[in-house]
Amino acid sequence: MNLIRSELRKILQYPTFWVIMAIYVLLQVLLIYFSSNFMISGQSLGKSLYDFPNLWMRFSYIAYFFNLLLGILVIVLVTDEYSYRTLRQQVIDGRSRTEAVLAKFYVSLGLAAIGTVFLLVMGLLFGLIYSSDTSIGAIVGKIDYLSYFFVQAVGYMCLAMFFAFLIRKSGLAIIAFLAWSKIVEPIIHYQIDDRIDRFMPMKVFGSLTPTPGQDIIDGLTTPTMALSPAWAVLPALFYIGLLVLASILLVRLRDL
Amino acid sequence: MATVLHLHELSKKYGSLQAVDRLTLQVEAGSIYGLLGPNGSGKTTTLGMVLDVIRPSGGSFLWFGRSISKETKQRVGALLETPNFYPYLTAKANLQVVADTKQADHRHINKMLDMVGLGTRSHTTYKGFSLGMKQRLALAAAMLNDPEVLVLDEPTNGLDPQGIAEVRDLITRIAAQGKTILLASHLLDEVEKVCTHVAVLQAGKLKANGPVGDILSTKDQLVISAEELAPVLQLLERLPYIVQFVQDKNYISLTLSEGYTSTDLNRDMFAQGIVLSQLLVRRKSLEAQFLELTQK
Numbered sequence: 001m002n003l004i005r006s007e008l009r010k011i012l013q014y015p016t017f018w019v020i021m022a023i024y025v026l027l028q029v030l031l032i033y034f035s036s037n038f039m040i041s042g043q044s045l046g047k048s049l050y051d052f053p054n055l056w057m058r059f060s061y062i063a064y065f066f067n068l069l070l071g072i073l074v075i076v077l078v079t080d081e082y083s084y085r086t087l088r089q090q091v092i093d094g095r096s097r098t099e100a101v102l103a104k105f106y107v108s109l110g111l112a113a114i115g116t117v118f119l120l121v122m123g124l125l126f127g128l129i130y131s132s133d134t135s136i137g138a139i140v141g142k143i144d145y146l147s148y149f150f151v152q153a154v155g156y157m158c159l160a161m162f163f164a165f166l167i168r169k170s171g172l173a174i175i176a177f178l179a180w181s182k183i184v185e186p187i188i189h190y191q192i193d194d195r196i197d198r199f200m201p202m203k204v205f206g207s208l209t210p211t212p213g214q215d216i217i218d219g220l221t222t223p224t225m226a227l228s229p230a231w232a233v234l235p236a237l238f239y240i241g242l243l244v245l246a247s248i249l250l251v252r253l254r255d256l
Numbered sequence: 257m258a259t260v261l262h263l264h265e266l267s268k269k270y271g272s273l274q275a276v277d278r279l280t281l282q283v284e285a286g287s288i289y290g291l292l293g294p295n296g297s298g299k300t301t302t303l304g305m306v307l308d309v310i311r312p313s314g315g316s317f318l319w320f321g322r323s324i325s326k327e328t329k330q331r332v333g334a335l336l337e338t339p340n341f342y343p344y345l346t347a348k349a350n351l352q353v354v355a356d357t358k359q360a361d362h363r364h365i366n367k368m369l370d371m372v373g374l375g376t377r378s379h380t381t382y383k384g385f386s387l388g389m390k391q392r393l394a395l396a397a398a399m400l401n402d403p404e405v406l407v408l409d410e411p412t413n414g415l416d417p418q419g420i421a422e423v424r425d426l427i428t429r430i431a432a433q434g435k436t437i438l439l440a441s442h443l444l445d446e447v448e449k450v451c452t453h454v455a456v457l458q459a460g461k462l463k464a465n466g467p468v469g470d471i472l473s474t475k476d477q478l479v480i481s482a483e484e485l486a487p488v489l490q491l492l493e494r495l496p497y498i499v500q501f502v503q504d505k506n507y508i509s510l511t512l513s514e515g516y517t518s519t520d521l522n523r524d525m526f527a528q529g530i531v532l533s534q535l536l537v538r539r540k541s542l543e544a545q546f547l548e549l550t551q552k
Contacts, residue, residue, distance in 0.1 A: 092308065092329070094359075253311075
């Protein structure tokens with residue numbers, strides 16, 4: 001409890017936190033609002049985008065892109081502790097290194113929860129206004145996608161946290177995080193067999209929020225080997241555990 | 257007397273650099289123990305190791321006769337190198353974070369801010385503080401749960417004369433409460449003014465340690481002169497307790513071995529019928545002593 005209270009004190013009074021969260025909310029509202037104008041096969045997606053229950057799948061796919069922003073926020077929060085030398089001071093004052101890492105993991109859980117609740121509110125808002133079917137059954141139909149999104153957000157932030165503890169400098173850690181998730185791992189995916197690469201971390205996290213209309217694309221080309229969201233949860237949790245463990249080991253083994 | 261901190265052959269190697277080399281020493285309860293040495297002599301590394309942020313390459317240390325743990329850490333307040341706080345938080349909010357970590361009573365926060373003279377600035381953000389105020393806030397943080405031991409690393413470094421005076425005054429006031437203080441410094445007069453015991457470090461090695469009086473001022477220099485210097489010089493050759501003497505124009509400066517004072521010299525001179533016209537005890541300058549210690 002002490003650990004979480006301490007993190008809250010630090011975060012809630014941190015202007016950077018509020019700025020990044022404002023950007024997160026604003027950009028997502030804009031994208032959700034304007035995505036109904038997207039054209040697919042010469043046809044505007046239109047208001048059908050906001051139809052329950054598929055809305056949950058579409059919205060979580062949109063939110064997926066913004067996990068990068070949450071990851072960057074986590075990197076800033078972790079590397080701050082190094083540049084202010086407050087991590088060192090906390091260990092001097094009696095915090096264990098494991099607790100110091102867990103504190104940031106709890107922050108990630110909290111941020112993922114905020115993101116998920118935000119998505120729920122947006123979904124209900126847009127859905128209740130525009131959806132053609134607003135029966136309870138339709139609303140809760142695919143609401144489990146929110147939980148997949150939650151796991152995915154935690155996964156992204158744990159990867160960011162790992163790079164932050166590894167590199168300790170915010171700029172370089174952000175570059176490493178973006179490079180790994182958007183360039184390096186995707187390149188590896190092309191090089192190896194689909195049956196193997198679907199188990200790689202970014203692929204697994206991505207599988208949690210599949211591209212809407214993937215089934216249509218699959219009908220036209222060869223179907224992807226990607227895991228279904230439900231199947232991706234287990235390996236995703238495995239990677240989350242691994243990343244947290246690796247961060248703890250890093251901090252325990254090095255001088256502060 | 258109880259031993260607060262015991263170091264046994266503590267070592268740290270950075271690549272090929274031996275930052276701390278088999279350091280063994282003991283800090284007794286109630287002492288103000290100075291760790292004296294030039295920059296880069298391993299003071300901060302030593303403190304970093306006993307404070308659990310730098311991993312020793314060899315040797316061991318015990319706090320209160322036990323290995324370091326959450327429990328021993330709560331009995332020690334420490335300030336390593338620089339004051340470490342969140343720049344965007346106020347003085348008070350920063351101490352709240354520290355109180356969470358130390359599981360200290362939050363009611364002490366205002367008391368501590370008053371003690372270091374920051375009571376009226378508790379709502380100023382840390383980044384707006386002067387270096388002296390930052391240093392004092394760090395002392396307040398270190399004192400937050402009323403620890404038995406205070407570890408201070410160069411607490412007056414970079415401060416202006418007024419800041420130095422304020423921080424030293426605080427340290428003496430804290431020491432007067434019966435706390436044990438371990439203080440690293442490269443300033444001789446600071447150690448001499450504040451400390452009861454001292455360990456002199458150079459290039460990671462322990463050069464000397466003991467009570468400040470023994471280490472920093474035993475071998476005083478005597479300056480003598482007489483009408484006729486020749487018989488004096490002859491006698492000095494024969495006296496066993498003269499470490500060395502040098503003639504300088506019309507006076508002689510000399511060093512006595514430990515346990516002898518100017519009285520002994522005067523008596524022996526007089527017994528030989530030599531009357532000194534001048535007998536002056538001159539304390540060797542601290543800088544000279546320090547150089548002597550570290551060049552051994």
